[in-house]
Amino acid sequence: MRPTAWIRARLDRGWSLSSLGANEARILFDVAASAAAVGAAVGFLALFVPGSTSFRQTAPLLMAPILFIAWNVVAGLYTRLRIAAWQRKAVVLFGTVTATSVICVLLGAPAAGVVLWGLIVTAPVILGRLFVALPFSRHTSLVTTLVTHRHGPVLVLGGAGYIGWHTVDLLLGRGYEVRVLDRLMYGRESIAEFVGHPRFELIEGDVTDITKLTAAARNASAMIHLAGLVGDPACAVDADFTRHTNIVATRMAKEVAQSLGVYRFVFASSCSVYGLSDGEVDELSAVNPLSLYAQTKADSERELLHALRDDFFVTVLRFATVFGHSKRPRFDLVTNLFTAQAMIEGRITVAGPDQWRPFIHVRDLARAVLHVLEAPPEIVQSQVYNVGDRRLNMTIGQLAELVATVSREFRDSVTVTLREQAAPDRRNYLVSFEKIRSHLGFQAETGLADGIREMARNFASGSYQNYRDEVYSNVATTLRAVETFYDPLESQRLYTPRRVG
Ligand SMILES: NC(=O)c1ccc[n+]([C@@H]2O[C@H](COP(=O)([O-])OP(=O)(O)OC[C@H]3O[C@@H](n4cnc5c(N)ncnc54)[C@H](O)[C@@H]3O)[C@@H](O)[C@H]2O)c1
Incomplete structure (x- = not known):
């Protein structure tokens, strides 16, 4: 500063x-x-x-x-x-x-x-x-x-993303100073409206660029780590790049936070670490990651919760499957995809209708981050919370029917069709959210129907481009990022120490 x-x-x-x-x-x-x-x-x-x-x-x-x-x-x-x-x-x-x-x-x-x-x-x-x-x-x-800077900016790694946009918006609305470090894989449109805000600062760069990370963390009061590759298909593009972006980045963020005295750290993990399970899982259940994405989340959690100092307050949030509108829209998420199919094609195609998923609206995830940030540090220190709401646990088949019903408010004739899964998604899990409810009083504010309705309204008003467009594709974006990752000139730009100032 x-x-x-x-x-x-x-x-x-x-x-x-x-x-x-x-x-x-x-x-x-x-x-x-x-x-x-x-x-x-x-x-x-x-x-x-x-x-x-x-x-x-x-x-x-x-x-x-x-x-x-x-x-x-x-x-x-x-x-x-x-x-x-x-x-x-x-x-x-x-x-x-x-x-x-x-x-x-x-x-x-x-x-x-x-x-x-x-x-x-x-x-x-x-x-x-x-x-x-x-x-x-x-x-x-x-x-x-004595040990926390309570007044420095909150640093949001990945603040230009789907969840990041809501997190930044909520933090600014609550009067926080916010600093974002993001490599802007999906462009800067999502956060364009924040640029120029007196309490907002954007640093464009990679979390694994130590110079940028250090500059971003200086004087920060908390670090919220939302940056990374998201979802199984994007993480399957290149295993080395995925591990670099999801695990190495987390390790570096932790080291820099500890070194610079940023004592509060909130990490976005995923309920997909539970993989396949027969009964309901909670935070004490064994993790069973079935994909590289879930594995990187489990590894990052371990990295963060391992060898902690007493004065470093880390909280891991295992997000449920997200849905809803954001300024950086995502259509690879099942609810959003079904809504897009219903609104554009009038036909929802379902595979694996009996699988259970825990859902949560994207705005509610940002609220959960804020709950953690504002909780007494001793309550949330080294805690893992599943973030969702029991009322929003549902099977994929039930979800498709709900999307069809809500979409019919905006257009005629929406059908639901079953299809065989080419590569079966083996995840099936029912999740307990009792811990975050009882510890932090967190409950979802937005139900599935309301979230679907909001997206359908955005489709009806033409707010989105073609939902299949590359600008929304995690896989296409990751392919481009991988090219950069292996380009020696680009690596040099990212990782060679530079004279600052
Ligand atoms: N959306 C979900 O369903 C969901 C569910 C569970 C967990 N999560 C986790 O929440 C976090 C945020 O998810 P999202 O949906 O907002 O993803 P997103 O892809 O929309 O946003 C990620 C942001 O991080 C940035 N980024 C990625 N790698 C970076 C790096 N190395 N350095 C700097 N910036 C980088 C991207 O540019 C992007 O703006 C992720 O860690 C994700 O795994 C998401």
């Missing part, structure tokens, strides 16, 4: 204690402890060391809080050591207290007062760090205040 933008944002936030950023809270605490220690030391000198409170002698002591903060800044206590273990911080603080004391004595402060200052200030600044690191205090709002 530019200094002027930071100053403006700081002034906007006001000066109440609850508006403090993480570092502001730390520095205020250290200044307060140090100033209180100066007060105690000067009082001690006045009472017990006659003749020691002349201006020449007390002035260096009064400078102790400033010197102490300056040493802490130089030692990196508010920057790179912010996330270090408390023992390391204790050693550094001991060093900065000693350095401050030595300078005060050299400047002429009475040794007794300086020693007393050092003893008094050491206790709160070191014990404070120990207290924050203790297990019982890890889950308090104190920790949240």
Whole structure:
């Protein structure tokens, strides 16, 4: 963030204690402890060391809080050591207290007062760090205040996508600053309306481009990871590219988030990790990925939930099968495809009508992300949630009938035809959404009929191009991206470190 933008944002936030950023809270605490220690030391000198409170002698002591903060800044206590273990911080603080004391004595402060200052200030600044690191205090709002930037922008990786558009729209509507990092595989039209918004920033680039990722994560308050290749057909185009885009990118995003102190991380996984199951599955059920796409989601989850620091708050959201309108429309999703077939051709073609699917409207997914973002971090830390709503579990056959019924409000004669599956889709799962309902109070707001109706209305008003057009195709877009991936010039542009600024 530019200094002027930071100053403006700081002034906007006001000066109440609850508006403090993480570092502001730390520095205020250290200044307060140090100033209180100066007060105690000067009082001690006045009472017990006659003749020691002349201006020449007390002035260096009064400078102790400033010197102490300056040493802490130089030692990196508010920057790179912010996330270090408390023992390391204790050693550094001991060093900065000693350095401050030595300078005060050299400047002429009475040794007794300086020693007393050092003893008094050491206790709160070191014990404070120990207290924050203790297990019982890890889950308090104190920790949240101390370790999280609560005021930086929310970084949305893949914010120009189908779910990303709704997420950005919702975040901006709630007053957040939003930064998007997206390689714009589907163009920039979806987010054109946000460009120019005072709280919106777009960085065009790949998540695996470390320079861009680092720039995007700087000063962010949270990272929402929606970028990646979506769906079985697109992920089957090139296995290496898929793993790179879905797993390597996730690993890099986690590393950069942790390194830059972006402590909240929300990851978009998928209920397809459950694969095939007989009964209802919940978050404790074994995963059984049946495709490379589902496998990359399972691997990414493991990557994210593995070897976590206590102050890194990761939440994995396993999205149900999405439906509904977005500024980046998708017609590879079964509900949207059926609606397109019904509205354009008047005939829905169904394969595997008895398979169960859990459905959820795309806007509700963005709401779920927001629920997580606004929940106390200790509740959502390292949690996996299925995101959907029991009321929207349905078989593919039932869905086709529902789409046909709703589409008949807009046009005559919509039929449903069964066909054999060329390559059978073996996924069949009933999912429980009890955990997200009971933990976070999340329930869907948009039902299937309303979502289908909204899309049908968009078809009727001509908002979409031909739904079979390449601009909507994940596979065609992935094929183009794969070419770029293997083009050495393009790789060089993406991955060679560049001079910044
Ligand atoms: N839509 C669903 O049914 C569904 C279901 C479950 C999970 N999900 C997950 O939700 C996330 C978002 O899905 P969506 O439907 O919005 O997909 P989408 O394809 O519409 O959006 C993905 C966005 O990410 C960007 N992107 C892809 N790879 C990138 C990279 N390496 N660097 C930068 N940007 C990159 C694309 O340009 C695109 O804008 C995905 O991770 C997906 O797997 C989606």
